Amino acid sequence: xxxxxxxLCLEKGLKMTxxxxxxxxxxxxxxxxxxxxEVHRRAVRIDPRISIATVYRTMRLLEDAxxxxxxxxxxxRARYEEATADHHHHLIDTRTGRIIEFASPELESMKERIxxxxxxxxxxxxxxxxxxxxxxxxxx
Amino acid sequence: xxxxxxxLCLEKGLKMTxxxxxxxxxxxxxxxxxxxxEVHRRAVRIDPRISIATVYRTMRLLEDAxxxxxxxxxxxRARYEEATADHHHHLIDTRTGRIIEFASPELESMKERIxxxxxxxxxxxxxxxxxxxxxxxxxx
DNA sequence: TCTGGGATTGCGAACGATTTTCAGTATGAT
DNA sequence: ATCATACTGAAAATCGTTCGCAATCCCAGA
Ligand SMILES: [Mn+2]
Ligand SMILES: [Mn+2]
Ligand SMILES: [Zn+2]
Ligand SMILES: [Zn+2]
Numbered sequence: 001x002x003x004x005x006x007x008l009c010l011e012k013g014l015k016m017t018x019x020x021x022x023x024x025x026x027x028x029x030x031x032x033x034x035x036x037x038e039v040h041r042r043a044v045r046i047d048p049r050i051s052i053a054t055v056y057r058t059m060r061l062l063e064d065a066x067x068x069x070x071x072x073x074x075x076x077r078a079r080y081e082e083a084t085a086d087h088h089h090h091l092i093d094t095r096t097g098r099i100i101e102f103a104s105p106e107l108e109s110m111k112e113r114i115x116x117x118x119x120x121x122x123x124x125x126x127x128x129x130x131x132x133x134x135x136x137x138x139x140x
Numbered sequence: 141x142x143x144x145x146x147x148l149c150l151e152k153g154l155k156m157t158x159x160x161x162x163x164x165x166x167x168x169x170x171x172x173x174x175x176x177x178e179v180h181r182r183a184v185r186i187d188p189r190i191s192i193a194t195v196y197r198t199m200r201l202l203e204d205a206x207x208x209x210x211x212x213x214x215x216x217r218a219r220y221e222e223a224t225a226d227h228h229h230h231l232i233d234t235r236t237g238r239i240i241e242f243a244s245p246e247l248e249s250m251k252e253r254i255x256x257x258x259x260x261x262x263x264x265x266x267x268x269x270x271x272x273x274x275x276x277x278x279x280x
Numbered sequence: 281t282c283t284g285g286g287a288t289t290g291c292g293a294a295c296g297a298t299t300t301t302c303a304g305t306a307t308g309a310t
Numbered sequence: 311a312t313c314a315t316a317c318t319g320a321a322a323a324t325c326g327t328t329c330g331c332a333a334t335c336c337c338a339g340a
Contacts, residue, residue: 015307015316036297051319056298072214074266077297091258100258107250111269114247118231118240120271121278126214127267129251131260138261155287155336176326191290196327217326 003028004082012065019043019050023058033071033079033090033099073099073128091129143168145222148207159183159190163198173211173219173230173239213239213268231269 006024010016026034026042034042040055059080062068071079073092087108091100107127115122145164150156166182174182180195199220202208211219213232228243247267255262 017307017317019318049319053299053320054318057317060299072212074212091255091260093260094263100260102254102258104250104254107247107254110244110247110250114242114244115231115269115271116274118242118271119274120231120233120240120269121274122269122271123234124270125268127251128265129255129260129262130264131255131258131262134256134259134261157288157335159289189290193291193328194289197288200328 009062009065009067012067014061014065018047019054020058022046022050023055024062027062027068027080027082030082033073033081035077035079037077039080072126074130089127089129091131093132094130095132145202145207149202149205152205152207154201154205158187159194160198162186162190163195164202167202167208167220167222170222173213173221175217175219177217179220212266214270229267229269231271233272234270235272 003021003025006016006021006028009020009024014020022043023039025046026039030039030042036052036055036059039059040050040052043050043055059068059078063070063080066083068080069083071081071090073079073090086103088101088103091102092098093100111125112122143161143165145168146156146161149160149164154160162183163179165186166179170179170182176192176195176199179199180190180192183190183195199208199218203210203220206223208220209223211221211230213219213230226243227248228241231240231242232238233240251265251267252262
């Protein structure tokens with residue numbers, strides 16, 4: 001009954017309200033990258049007395065607490081996903097909007113090397129690929 | 141007297157107005173990544189009768205004409221640079237805001253390979269690195 | 281060189297995402 | 311159960327950007 005995110009909130013000493021419980025549940029159950037409106041839509045289905053302002057506030061709270069991560073996919077709004085141990089990036093199908101996750105240790109170390117050569121230590125980075133499906137005959 | 145961008149606009153058959161001439165000059169002379177407000181500030185210095193709305197419109201026009209490129213550095217506003225033949229990315233110094241450009245053919249081909257393996261053809265991509273200067277003793 | 285009409289401009293209003301304000305409400309330590 | 315305090319809903323404010331509209335400008339054609 002207690003979602004993973006709810007547990008994390010308690011751990012951080014945050015006051016556990018009904019709306020935070022619901023939003024935590026929604027985010028724990030999500031396996032996609034919902035924006036704030038979508039989180040609100042899903043939350044309202046569980047408890048209609050949740051305002052969009054509270055969703056905005058809670059998303060920021062959880063982001064600051066490093067419990068969720070903001071994903072910027074280029075459309076104007078912020079999307080979110082549960083923070084996981086394994087770092088990854090996104091390939092966005094520009095025809096369908098489908099989001100494919102991928103990770104590449106080689107790419108990460110190449111990026112580290114580039115920063116070091118420029119005299120910098122990485123504190124954050126962002127990488128997204130936008131693409132369309134390959135034609136049948138060019139599949140690897 | 142005729143800036144590089146002005147020439148490009150004429151080539152594309154765009155009507156050459158006073159404000160477009162000034163904005164083209166500002167962008168041709170810029171060697172950084174100004175946002176719209178900054179372009180407006182510089183344009184007004186040359187000719188005070190240029191409105192911010194016209195700058196917004198002209199930036200979009202030039203972007204659509206592929207004469208300039210939009211750069212999204214994560215702060216809320218759009219930044220721009222002259223479109224060049226050579227593709228590159230940005231490393232942002234989070235302490236000073238300084239922007240360092242870099243290019244990496246290896247990184248580009250690795251990115252192509254990843255997309256192909258996922259069954260996709262790349263139509264666009266974005267990569268930014270945020271970092272802080274290395275300490276003296278960890279310089280390569 | 282002069283002219284007509286479509287393209288362009290300046291202004292302010294409208295916009296969409298997000299934040300803030302504020303008065304009322306709920307939480308959790310006591 | 312009480313109470314201080316943190317949290318909430320609703321609406322207003324903010325920020326970057328776009329739009330509507332009447333006035334103005336550019337330039338192909340005369
Ligand atoms: Mn993801
Ligand atoms: Mn650049
Ligand atoms: Zn990465
Ligand atoms: Zn690239």
